[in-house]
Amino acid sequence: MSFNDLPNECLCMILDKIFELEELIKLSKVCSKWSSLISLRYRKIKYLLIKSNDDRFDLTKILMNDPKTIKDHNLRELLPNLRILSIPAVLFGDELEFEDVKKLVDDNPKIKGLIRLYSLNSDLFHLLNLENIEMISVKSLEFDYKKVFRPDQLKQIRLYETFITELPQYVEYFPSLKRLNISLLLKGGERIYKGPNLSNLKILELYLSEYEGNFHLFHFMDFCPSLESTFIRSPSKGEYIDISLKNYNLRDLVIEMSWGERLNWSFFCDLLSKFPNLHHLAIRGSGEINDDRIEELVTILPEIKLLDFRGSKNVTEKSADILFEYCLRSHRSIEIYYNRKEEPFDWPKLNTPQDSIVYGLDFMKHCFYKYFCDLPDLIDE
Structure with a gap:
């Protein structure tokens, strides 16, 4: 039996396992039947990744291995529901011309997100029509972003390199942000954030990637009153918090420590007391968390449902036993993940x-x- 003798449903199942755009384009030229079926597949694609290192793909994603495909094909017609475009920086000026990307972005109002346009000269951003963009991942906002974006336009930003001193002006200009992922640079002195609130922010992910001095990452959370989920990487020494301010919306908190960093236990308890409705807590890399402190920890968090301490070497099976006894006495249900040689298969x-x-x-x-x-x-x- 040849491929053409297969029912359309079977052919579609086969085509759905192909995640390279160039391969689909070649197969669409086999015959009108294949072209029609692949056209249906194209409509499912929302995300175009050029020479990506992503580990997995599904029907919403397609990989482009040859950047020249942008020049050779009308991707607005080929991928009518494209929403996000990811382009690695190393391609510009080599395999990919700016004009080709400009044509793709300018001609496609459905594109809402751009990723990894790191090597674009700051002047080139002004040449792109970005009026429909709502999400962006870039190295920094060194270009004149006020001429490129409207204040209410962006809902999501990921920045890989930003100085602390620039943060207040970004917060002030983009009040509609729902998610902010930012790697911060600090050089000299102690910094307490004194800018405006991010009133609509739901997800905050902060990394103090390079610093000389202190910037108080946890204190910045007080300026995000609607915050529901937070990921903090490498808090600085001598963190400051205002324990009088509570966040009743925060449900998820991850704190990741660098090698050799320690999280002061007294400070940690004060910090957690600010989040009385916290449901999920993960601590990775801190030696201050140990088996003897588990019961004290859960009494601070009356609504906690899950603790993930994998990566904190002093939390062992003993913690699970202590927590089990505590839950029996208090009629609570709390799950805990900890370091062990063989994890149960049902652990995430x-x-x-x-x-x-x-x-x-x-x-x-x-x-x-x-x-x-x-x-x-x-x-x-």
């Missing part, structure tokens, strides 16, 4: 496959069980 895995784009604004699904470096660039709502 850390180091899940890297996805630069994920679907659905779900922090627990896409971010909680990752390390900061593996967080998605954009989350498509």
Whole structure:
């Protein structure tokens, strides 16, 4: 039996396993039947990744291995439902011309997100028509972003290199942000954030990637009153918090420490007391968390449902036993993950496959069980 003798349903199942755009284009030229079926497949594609390192693909994603495909094909017609475009920086000026990307973006008003346009000269951003863009992942906002974006336009930003001093002006200009992922640079002195609130922010992911001095990452959370999920990487020494301010919306909190860093226990208890409705807590890399402190920890958090201490070496099976006895006495249900040689198969895995784009604004699904470096660039709502 030849492929053409197969029912359409079977052919579609086969074609759905192909995730390279160039391969689909070649197969669409086999005959009119294949062309028609692949056209249906094209309509399912929302995300175009050029020479990506993503670990997995599904029907919403397609990989482009040859950047010249942008020049050779009308991708607006080929991929009518394209929403996010990811382009690695190394391609510009070599395999990919700016004019080709400009044509793709300018001609496609359905594109809502751009990823990894790192090597674009600041002057080139002004040449792109970005009036429909709502999500962006870039190295920094060194270009004149006020001429490129409207204040209410962006809902999501990921920045890989931003000085602390620039943060207040970004917050002031983009009040509609729902998710902010930012790696901060600090040089000299102690910094307490004194800018405006991010009143609409739901997800905050902060990394103090390079610093000389202190910037108080947890204090910045007080300026995000609607915050529901937070990922903090490498808090600085001597963190400051205002324990009089509570956040009743925060449900998910991940704190990831660098090698050799320690999280002061007294400070940690004060911090957690600010989040009385916290449901999910993950601490990775801190030696201050140990078996003897588990019961004290859960009494601070009356609504906690899940503790993930994998990566904190002093939390062992003893913690699980202590927690089990506590839950029996207090009639609570709390799950705990800790370090062990063989994890139960039903535990969610850390180091899940890297996805630069994920679907659905779900922090627990896409971010909680990752390390900061593996967080998605954009989350498509």
